[in-house]
Amino acid sequence: MNPLGIDVADLTFHYERHPQNVVDHASFRIEPGSITGLLGRNGSGKSTLAMLMAGLLYPTSGSVRANGQPVYENPGLMANVCYVSDSAPIFEDEKTRRTLELWEASRPNWDRDYANELIEAFGIDVKKKPSRLSRGQLSSLYALLGLASRCPVTIFDEVHLGMDAVAREVFYTSLLADYTKHPRTLVLSSHLIEEIESLLDSVIFMDNGRIVESGDADDVRSRYSDGGELAHLTDVLLKMTFSSNTAAAYRILQKGRDHE
Numbered sequence: 001m002n003p004l005g006i007d008v009a010d011l012t013f014h015y016e017r018h019p020q021n022v023v024d025h026a027s028f029r030i031e032p033g034s035i036t037g038l039l040g041r042n043g044s045g046k047s048t049l050a051m052l053m054a055g056l057l058y059p060t061s062g063s064v065r066a067n068g069q070p071v072y073e074n075p076g077l078m079a080n081v082c083y084v085s086d087s088a089p090i091f092e093d094e095k096t097r098r099t100l101e102l103w104e105a106s107r108p109n110w111d112r113d114y115a116n117e118l119i120e121a122f123g124i125d126v127k128k129k130p131s132r133l134s135r136g137q138l139s140s141l142y143a144l145l146g147l148a149s150r151c152p153v154t155i156f157d158e159v160h161l162g163m164d165a166v167a168r169e170v171f172y173t174s175l176l177a178d179y180t181k182h183p184r185t186l187v188l189s190s191h192l193i194e195e196i197e198s199l200l201d202s203v204i205f206m207d208n209g210r211i212v213e214s215g216d217a218d219d220v221r222s223r224y225s226d227g228g229e230l231a232h233l234t235d236v237l238l239k240m241t242f243s244s245n246t247a248a249a250y251r252i253l254q255k256g257r258d259h260e
């Protein structure tokens with residue numbers, strides 16, 4: 001299957017018994033075959049939006065479509081839209097090899113050789129149960145599952161946060177190399193903005209459930225530049241934070257700057 005585009009239209013979501021909108025009237029398009037960063041502060045709604053995009057949550061209102069089709073519980077899309085986080089389905093108490101077999105059976109584009117290459121690069125012992133892997137090894141396993149699945153849409157929701165610097169570098173390098181050979185639509189949700197910045201074609205910034213910036217990564221960076229060099233995406237996030245209602249964070253950052 002070719003890479004899929006995603007259209008999100010006026011999407012709103014709140015959790016049961018929590019009336020506040022966690023995703024609030026979001027609209028944007030993700031181009032097929034692009035790498036998009038889903039960025040924002042803790043609790044801004046990234047994971048919720050990512051799960052809505054993967055069809056794992058039903059919108060309160062609005063829609064998410066992949067190549068024009070609604071994603072929620074759509075059997076035709078389930079195998080092609082892959083959401084990977086630290087709650088992805090694995091057999092915790094069986095050898096890791098079993099989880100790889102499960103994913104291979106359910107992902108039509110699974111590449112076993114690529115999976116084996118990643119197992120070696122990440123140093124994952126597939127004879128161990130996932131519950132016996134270290135935090136970083138477990139994160140690497142999730143990353144591996146997402147990469148080797150080669151789904152037309154793959155959403156990595158902060159899978160790499162538990163990895164050490166070398167494993168993260170392996171993840172980014174392998175992701176880019178494999179994406180170049182097998183183009184697909186990738187979404188990366190992350191706090192480690194500086195590390196993933198160079199990978200991104202486009203960005204979506206969230207704040208309190210709202211999309212406060214989105215579009216081509218360089219266009220967004222240039223909108224936040226004061227002339228000269230392009231602003232880093234972290235600067236964009238900081239500027240957004242300053243302009244949003246997070247007065248306590250602002251006060252701490254401002255005090256730090258006054259001491260410099």
Ligand SMILES: Nc1ncnc2c1ncn2[C@@H]1O[C@H](COP(=O)(O)OP(=O)(O)OP(=O)(O)O)[C@@H](O)[C@H]1O
Pocket residue numbers: 015018022040041042043044045046047048049
């Ligand atoms: N199952 C749930 N029930 C009720 N509220 C929830 C649930 N999951 C998340 N929330 C709330 O929704 C908001 C957004 O959470 P979400 O996990 O989507 O944010 P995030 O940007 O991914 O955060 P982080 O970067 O810290 O992982 C938070 O206020 C959170 O407390």
